Amino acid sequence: MSSIAMNGFCWKDELLLGNTRMDEEHRTFALLIRGLLDAPDDALAVALDELVVHATQHFEEEDAWMRKLSFPAQACHMQEHAAVLMSAAGVRRRLRNGEFRVVRQFAAELAAWFPPHLQHLDSALAHWIFKHAWGGKPLVFRRNTPSTEAFVNAHVLL
Ligand SMILES: [Fe+2]
Numbered sequence: 001m002s003s004i005a006m007n008g009f010c011w012k013d014e015l016l017l018g019n020t021r022m023d024e025e026h027r028t029f030a031l032l033i034r035g036l037l038d039a040p041d042d043a044l045a046v047a048l049d050e051l052v053v054h055a056t057q058h059f060e061e062e063d064a065w066m067r068k069l070s071f072p073a074q075a076c077h078m079q080e081h082a083a084v085l086m087s088a089a090g091v092r093r094r095l096r097n098g099e100f101r102v103v104r105q106f107a108a109e110l111a112a113w114f115p116p117h118l119q120h121l122d123s124a125l126a127h128w129i130f131k132h133a134w135g136g137k138p139l140v141f142r143r144n145t146p147s148t149e150a151f152v153n154a155h156v157l158l
């Protein structure tokens with residue numbers, strides 16, 4: 001991922017899926033990725049650990065929805081979740097040896113992985129959940145702005 005794209009990584013309304021629970025968790029996920037991208041060397045371990053705690057809980061929740069609602073594409077979706085956590089565990093081990101560069105590379109790869117995962121896999125799951133509950137697709141209202149970074153920052157300060 002280019003440093004320009006990495007520097008521009010933030011939560012955007014285009015990532016909203018219309019499932020309040022998922023959207024809130026994804027906002028937090030994006031903030032934690034941003035935090036890992038920006039962390040100085042001595043804060044990388046804390047930033048990585050916070051991200052892994054959130055990702056583990058979020059992935060477990062999505063995996064549970066997929067199993068409960070017999071989501072058709074659950075195998076590949078769950079495999080992606082597991083692959084992220086496995087990579088994070090490996091990166092955490094290497095960080096103990098002082099390999100900061102590996103964490104920065106992981107953060108950049110995570111920032112590149114996050115939007116397409118939401119827009120393809122999580123989006124399909126959000127539709128499936130909504131269809132089971134209401135028999136249709138969720139309505140999503142997005143602001144017509146290129147970025148909502150200011151909103152995210154304001155959200156953090158609340
Ligand atoms: Fe997700």
Ligand SMILES: [Fe+2]
Nearest residue numbers: 062077121122
């Ligand atoms: Fe997911």
